Amino acid sequence: MSELHTPHAGDDRAKDDDVVALLMRQHGDIRNLFDEVEATSGEERRDAFRRLVRLLAVHETAEEEVVHPFARQGFSGGEQVVKDRLAEEKAAKETLAALDEMDTDDPQFMPQLLRLRADVQAHARAEERYEFTHIRRSTDVTDLAAMAKAIKAAEAMAPTRPHPGVESAAKNMALGPVAALMDRTKDTVRKAMGKG
Amino acid sequence: MTFNPLEQRGIPLDRQLRSWRELNVDPIDPDHCDPYTRCRIITMNGIEVEAILFSHQLARNTVDPEVKRQLARVRYIEAQQQKVVNWLLPGVSSVLETTIAYEQVAVDLTAWVARMEPDPYLRQAYEFGVLEDFDHLYRYANLYEMIEHRKAEAIVDDLTEVMPGRPTRFHHRDPVDNVRDPYAKDRTDPLSKLHALTIMSAEQQTMNFYMNTGPTYMEPIARQLYQEIGLIEEEHVTHYESLVDPGETWWEQLVNHEYNECYLYYSFMEQESDPKVKAIWELHLNMELEHLHAACDLMRRHDGRDPASVLAPELPNVLTFEPNKGYLRELLDTQMDLTTLGAGYVREAHERFEKMQEQIHGGEAPPSDRVMAEHDEMFGREYRVQTEGEHPDPAQREK
Numbered sequence: 368m369s370e371l372h373t374p375h376a377g378d379d380r381a382k383d384d385d386v387v388a389l390l391m392r393q394h395g396d397i398r399n400l401f402d403e404v405e406a407t408s409g410e411e412r413r414d415a416f417r418r419l420v421r422l423l424a425v426h427e428t429a430e431e432e433v434v435h436p437f438a439r440q441g442f443s444g445g446e447q448v449v450k451d452r453l454a455e456e457k458a459a460k461e462t463l464a465a466l467d468e469m470d471t472d473d474p475q476f477m478p479q480l481l482r483l484r485a486d487v488q489a490h491a492r493a494e495e496r497y498e499f500t501h502i503r504r505s506t507d508v509t510d511l512a513a514m515a516k517a518i519k520a521a522e523a524m525a526p527t528r529p530h531p532g533v534e535s536a537a538k539n540m541a542l543g544p545v546a547a548l549m550d551r552t553k554d555t556v557r558k559a560m561g562k563g
Numbered sequence: 564m565t566f567n568p569l570e571q572r573g574i575p576l577d578r579q580l581r582s583w584r585e586l587n588v589d590p591i592d593p594d595h596c597d598p599y600t601r602c603r604i605i606t607m608n609g610i611e612v613e614a615i616l617f618s619h620q621l622a623r624n625t626v627d628p629e630v631k632r633q634l635a636r637v638r639y640i641e642a643q644q645q646k647v648v649n650w651l652l653p654g655v656s657s658v659l660e661t662t663i664a665y666e667q668v669a670v671d672l673t674a675w676v677a678r679m680e681p682d683p684y685l686r687q688a689y690e691f692g693v694l695e696d697f698d699h700l701y702r703y704a705n706l707y708e709m710i711e712h713r714k715a716e717a718i719v720d721d722l723t724e725v726m727p728g729r730p731t732r733f734h735h736r737d738p739v740d741n742v743r744d745p746y747a748k749d750r751t752d753p754l755s756k757l758h759a760l761t762i763m764s765a766e767q768q769t770m771n772f773y774m775n776t777g778p779t780y781m782e783p784i785a786r787q788l789y790q791e792i793g794l795i796e797e798e799h800v801t802h803y804e805s806l807v808d809p810g811e812t813w814w815e816q817l818v819n820h821e822y823n824e825c826y827l828y829y830s831f832m833e834q835e836s837d838p839k840v841k842a843i844w845e846l847h848l849n850m851e852l853e854h855l856h857a858a859c860d861l862m863r864r865h866d867g868r869d870p871a872s873v874l875a876p877e878l879p880n881v882l883t884f885e886p887n888k889g890y891l892r893e894l895l896d897t898q899m900d901l902t903t904l905g906a907g908y909v910r911e912a913h914e915r916f917e918k919m920q921e922q923i924h925g926g927e928a929p930p931s932d933r934v935m936a937e938h939d940e941m942f943g944r945e946y947r948v949q950t951e952g953e954h955p956d957p958a959q960r961e962k
Binding site: 371373374375376379380381388391392393394395396398399401402484485488489492495503 | 592711712782942944
């Protein structure tokens with residue numbers, strides 16, 4: 368792999384005035400983190416996995432708060448599309464919670480991670496094809512930008528850069544468990560959407 | 564081991580039809596597969612698409628209803644083969660991901676063929692074309708990072724370098740300068756016929772893919788880049804198809820098609836790393852052997868000639884997907900500034916070329932340049948994979 372670093376969605380210099388473009392980049396960021404977890408070991412893997420868990424938690428929570436409610440009402444058939452996506456997200460979160468309690472050196476870790484990866488990837492593409500397409504079609508630039516702003520606010524909740532082990536453990540402690548992170552993400556997003 | 568398809572029998576045609584269950588193949592895993600497995604799949608899809616389209620054209624030019632029925636029978640099986648092969652690609656891949664794999668095929672397949680091609684004029688045609696596909700890979704890779712935040716190396720896996728080739732804006736030539744001279748069917752090495760058919764089929768499928776999937780993108784720069792490169796694929800099909808001797812009869816062409824399919828399935832079976840995919844190459848080889856015999860019968864009947872007289876005495880050396888980095892760097896060093904004039908190649912921008920350039924660009928930067936500018940705005944750098952050091956052409960080094 369090359370030394371080039373791809374910044375996370377929101378950290379590049381894109382205008383970020385389109386929620387769909389932003390989320391598609393975030394799907395790539397998640398995929399990149401799966402690559403990183405797979406390619407590393409020991410402390411490095413632990414650190415990469417922590418970042419993956421946080422990004423996934425924040426990303427899915429933000430989608431549930433921002434995009435799915437909009438899609439549910441935004442286009443015909445939206446209700447069913449969102450229902451399917453939520454079922455996928457629920458399944459992914461359960462696998463994620465199980466993995467979160469496991470040590471990354473556990474022999475069971477990698478097979479479970481690969482299953483999660485396949486599920487997350489299928490879920491992301493389904494969103495892009497069955498939900499995002501409709502959102503772009505049925506949404507004006509103001510709403511696309513407003514939703515992008517809310518997603519960006521949520522993104523600030525997830526640490527995205529690798530950091531040395533000790534500091535990472537301390538930071539993780541400070542951020543608390545995944546469930547708490549999801550709650551804080553919800554609050555942040557709601558504030559950004561003006562529903563605080 | 565030598566393998567002569569003319570002396571082998573395969574699965575009888577009336578036992579080749581597959582049910583839905585057999586057609587429903589497991590796709591490859593896009594994040595963990597051997598990149599060259601994906602290249603072999605894309606190549607064979609292009610080959611099967613050409614087999615189907617050629618057979619349709621032949622049927623439309625055939626009067627005898629019994630021959631039409633015979634062509635339809637084989638063609639239906641080929642359509643099933645195409646479904647199995649292309650359905651090995653996973654639904655979770657994006658169009659852009661598949662596009663980058665298409666360009667990896669174009670680069671490493673064409674480079675390998677150029678290295679093995681015995682005829683210097685034909686070799687030059689492949690060397691000229693490969694530097695353009697090489698540049699397309701670089702442009703699409705930059706688009707990919709913009710839209711999906713992914714690096715092309717996650718697809719091509721450092722087997723193929725990603726950096727500028729002949730700049731895409733210079734690929735737009737006056738159409739008459741895309742027509743090459745054909746090989747002479749009775750004097751050329753039989754391997755040359757297979758090479759021309761293979762590269763023509765691959766480029767044709769790339770043209771089909773871009774012309775149909777390009778407009779599925781919503782991002783303006785993506786739509787425009789597919790339009791631009793899609794038009795260059797039209798030039799490439801013109802370039803490669805004109806290498807084939809038009810004096811070959813329909814039946815002789817049919818035999819060449821079937822023989823080439825045997826050659827490629829055999830080649831890929833020999834090198835395939837994925838056992839499930841290897842089993843498909845083996846099965847399809849055994850089907851193709853019978854298609855070849857049927858084609859040979861038609862040639863004997865209609866042309867009154869022995870097919871062995873136009874084919875190689877035995878299967879040539881297997882066609883191989885492997886890195887071609889050193890060879891490509893040599894071409895980058897020596898052939899960047901070539902363009903075509905008539906059926907030949909020149910280094911100067913001639914009048915017809917300049918006129919075409921002026922008209923198509925209309926005084927503006929083409930999408931292939933703008934994608935780099937937009938990428939730079941977003942990341943403050945380019946995306947490249949230069950595993951073997953800096954670009955051989957100093958003018959193409961990153962500023």
